[in-house]
Amino acid sequence: MEIKVFSDFSEEMQYNINDFPLYVRINKLSQFGYWGACHWHSGVEIVSILDGTMDFFINGQIVTLLPKSILLVNSKRMHYGFSDTKDECTFIDMIVEPSLFDSSCSSIQKQIDNSFGRSSEDYLLFDCKSEAAQELASAARIIHGLMSTPKPNMIDVQVECMKAMSRCIKFMGHSTRNTEHTVNNQEIWKMVDYIHRHYFETVQIDNIADAGKVSRTRCFNIFRNYLAQTPTEYLTRYRLDISLKLLAKTDMSVKEISSNSGFQSVSYYCATFKRLFGCTPLEYRESISNKK
Template sequence: MQIKNFIIDKTLKELTQHRTVVLPIACYETIINQNINGYIPLHWHDEFQFVLVMKGEAIFQMNEEKLTVQEGEGLFINSGCLHMARDKNQSGCTYICLNVAPRFVLSQELYTTFVTPYIQATNIPFLHLQPSELWGANILASILKINQLIKQHSPYYEIEISVLLSLIWKNLIMNGIDLEYEQAMLFKSDRMKQMLNWIHLHYAEKILLDDIARAGHLSRSECCRYFKRMLKITPLNYVNDYRIQKSLILLQQPESTVTNVAYQVGFNSTSYFIDRFRKSMNTTPFAYKKALL
């Protein structure tokens, strides 16, 4: 199942539905350039995310760090970590995405000892899973098997998946990484989410740099440093990019016009909206809308 436009709330938290209450996971195959944005936009979720790249390669960004993940490799992305992904070199990158509720990884009795410390650790927003390392190879093989089990829907597949998730977690915590806990890192991440939350609530309004800085309780200069360090973009450029993301959904409505959409998402000039859209999407909003008909 390809998810082309996964739903996020106003804080960028992903709202992907779990399959069932009994099996609190979401597992699907993603072709990055088939997403409505042409890439996987910035988001976060409470679930752990495991990724296995099946074809091509992609550049993933987790908080401030970027990493190229090639075919056969994967990622573990920790709970609450901001992340996004782009295809690299138009490779047609396809990957399996496995989101797992942390409390489903191990039993309740083992959760506090073996799971909670990893959620709270500030030095592991992600781990690069490589087939050349035994623990990484075991996790990647288990991701592939879980995806197959869900497709096959064989008897007792839920139990098999539960066993595989325990093996995944055992391999992950046996790799020997030392856990670190820095309050400053947590504080920085929370501030970033506060500013993003404010933007997503007010994107359709006039937004000034002062407004964004105030939402994060920062000065203008420190606000700019936060965005450039963590998202590699200026605050106001992020606002415009987010407005373009929101416009894609509106442009799909048959009765919408480019001018109306421009003003609905916060642009006060149709020509400026068209210019920003072209730079972001490599096409005009007119052409984008026409291609949908």
């Protein structure tokens, strides 16, 4: 499974039904190569862990999600789930877009803005015993169940989504965001956009820093604080993501893929690929072919 991300890091949402702003599916972390692409979206996300564990990055902070725990990720926050040790995790992932709440009532819009705006918390993490976890987990199960039927009743789905978001507002509305480590979004987006457009070339740290009009030191600090990676680590990971697509969708040789993904050496590409994914590029291609 692929998370499609635009150059500004926003996710291209793949709703269950095209004209209804809801994403709800049961996913496994292995479907994303144990490391999802860093992204954001306007929707509020509820991650309900069914089995296993994973780490989750949100706006520079990393939390560990345990079985039956619930993570509520606020709107327009940079985030991704991952497991450095490649442990499997099964979870219900639900994203509800604000457009579901379009309303001419200014008091409702104000409440939504207050709960999910930039001044509120980036995320809330609830353990399995909390009232919030039980309420949100139940909501995710109900909505996923409704959407899994052959012909879902969309009025019922919308009602349940409204109930779920009402619960999110209840919990998020009492929180205030710590703005101590906020980052100018334009700086990080410009630097990441440079990587996305020049990954196949020789990219130096100075090139990345210049794209964001920041110093090398600030470049490193922004990537570490905001993406939990160095610029070089992000560049390498992005090149690997490109190579995954080429392995799955083309008949190019490993040498050609290595070059087209921006790696200077085939041996370095293969060694890095195996270190992160636990298999060689050819083994990955074979596993993809066996699933078709």
